[in-house]
Amino acid sequence: MWICSSMQISFVMTFLFVLATPEPGQPVVECNSGEEDFCEQQGTFLLQTGMERGKGHVLGHHNVKGHVLGHRSAVPPSSPEKSGSKTKLVPVPTISPYLARYIAGTLAILALVTYAFGLLTMVPAESPAEGILKQKQDNSMDDIDLRKNDPLNEDIYHLAVSSLIRDAVFLAKGEGNLALRISRLLVHLVLVVATIIIQILLVMQIKMLVTPQAVNNIRDSYDQYEFIMYGSQESHTTLTVNGKHRGKPGYFQPELFDTLDDDLKQDVCNIPFSQRTFFMLVLFIWSLTCMGQIRQCLELAGTILWVTPTFRSMENALIIEQSDDKQGDADHDGIQEKLIAGITPLMKTMLVTLVLGPWLGLTGFLLWLGCRWFAATNDLGELVANAVALEFILLLKELLYYTLVSDRSKRELRNTFVFPAVKEEAAGYRVFLNGVLWGFFTLAWVFLYVYRLQAVLPEYRWDVHDTCTHWFESLLARPA
Numbered sequence: 001m002w003i004c005s006s007m008q009i010s011f012v013m014t015f016l017f018v019l020a021t022p023e024p025g026q027p028v029v030e031c032n033s034g035e036e037d038f039c040e041q042q043g044t045f046l047l048q049t050g051m052e053r054g055k056g057h058v059l060g061h062h063n064v065k066g067h068v069l070g071h072r073s074a075v076p077p078s079s080p081e082k083s084g085s086k087t088k089l090v091p092v093p094t095i096s097p098y099l100a101r102y103i104a105g106t107l108a109i110l111a112l113v114t115y116a117f118g119l120l121t122m123v124p125a126e127s128p129a130e131g132i133l134k135q136k137q138d139n140s141m142d143d144i145d146l147r148k149n150d151p152l153n154e155d156i157y158h159l160a161v162s163s164l165i166r167d168a169v170f171l172a173k174g175e176g177n178l179a180l181r182i183s184r185l186l187v188h189l190v191l192v193v194a195t196i197i198i199q200i201l202l203v204m205q206i207k208m209l210v211t212p213q214a215v216n217n218i219r220d221s222y223d224q225y226e227f228i229m230y231g232s233q234e235s236h237t238t239l240t241v242n243g244k245h246r247g248k249p250g251y252f253q254p255e256l257f258d259t260l261d262d263d264l265k266q267d268v269c270n271i272p273f274s275q276r277t278f279f280m281l282v283l284f285i286w287s288l289t290c291m292g293q294i295r296q297c298l299e300l301a302g303t304i305l306w307v308t309p310t311f312r313s314m315e316n317a318l319i320i321e322q323s324d325d326k327q328g329d330a331d332h333d334g335i336q337e338k339l340i341a342g343i344t345p346l347m348k349t350m351l352v353t354l355v356l357g358p359w360l361g362l363t364g365f366l367l368w369l370g371c372r373w374f375a376a377t378n379d380l381g382e383l384v385a386n387a388v389a390l391e392f393i394l395l396l397k398e399l400l401y402y403t404l405v406s407d408r409s410k411r412e413l414r415n416t417f418v419f420p421a422v423k424e425e426a427a428g429y430r431v432f433l434n435g436v437l438w439g440f441f442t443l444a445w446v447f448l449y450v451y452r453l454q455a456v457l458p459e460y461r462w463d464v465h466d467t468c469t470h471w472f473e474s475l476l477a478r479p480a
Contacts, residue, residue, distance in 0.1 A: 118345025269468035
């Protein structure tokens, strides 16, 4: 059990580090005069920055009292501007043309590894399934939990596991209406594929249409804040990889905050990093939601690959669960309770490739994407709303299950069981507290993302909180 838990934690850590790789700066697209309408169709938005006023250039779309930039005749390269016959835009992020190949290659490798593992762990076809179920009756130790089996959760992914195995048994034995079984199997596979496709489309649309605009807006606001608060001199700042200003230590002038335009003050003080406690609490709740999904997926993968024996044929994959009722229907719902006694290498490969792999990949990517979107949300009031908006993507598997799946299939899922990872579980610190480790791991991920992995505001100086706290206090002190 310790080995499985360690493998799960190690896999999650590696997976999340890969997801959190910082992104390079966006290139700039130029459009000829008269082609702006065409370029607007290709871009997501035009940032209204770099507007010339009089002899100088005012930063962004905010007015700065007494701070015209004089020699600073151009905004950073990543900020679009219009001058002469050229219009610069931030292009629409595009999907890599090799993405489909990467996904197909990953799934192919996963399928080969799973199939090879199934062949290496195969047991004889006539497995003593009844003997596997027997538990020791001589219990000389106190407080030992004798686990007989574990139920499957009710959602689309667990339904796919139950349906594939149950219908495969009927097909292997040649019993019943084979056309009916094949039809139901195909319908459930279509539901799984539809769930995955809808989740992928939603995630990619958020990645291409929502987060780029939020990221560019918050970068521009913080860039203006840094340049002004450090004396509006290029020698007092450095440039990030995105061409944005960051102040040098020793040049910060808090008194310049009063010279900022009210709109800029509001934008900067709503940067999530300015209110670190609130932001990290929202981030923790979101990460904990995703970690719960990742834990379910890894536990089901461990049950299918490691705990469940590998058979040569699906004919003996299901056995009637032991109960006082001779018909094996303890809850009297008309469906026999059956235990997955073993599955073939091909079935393990299908379950990992079609169900578990996409589930884990989507959840991990959504965890990273959500953290990035929250970090770019330039409105503290929208943080919680954005978290709720993203959660519905995770809950899509429950929504489709409860809405589109028949009652008969739901009852069969509720009456399908798998072997537990440990049959005899003595009371101990590991047994009672192992779930808390996921909480500590989630907390570690939040701190790691905020202080090391976030790429929304590279080289963030943590110089907004104090000035904005006084500004918030002044707003509360104003008469209604």
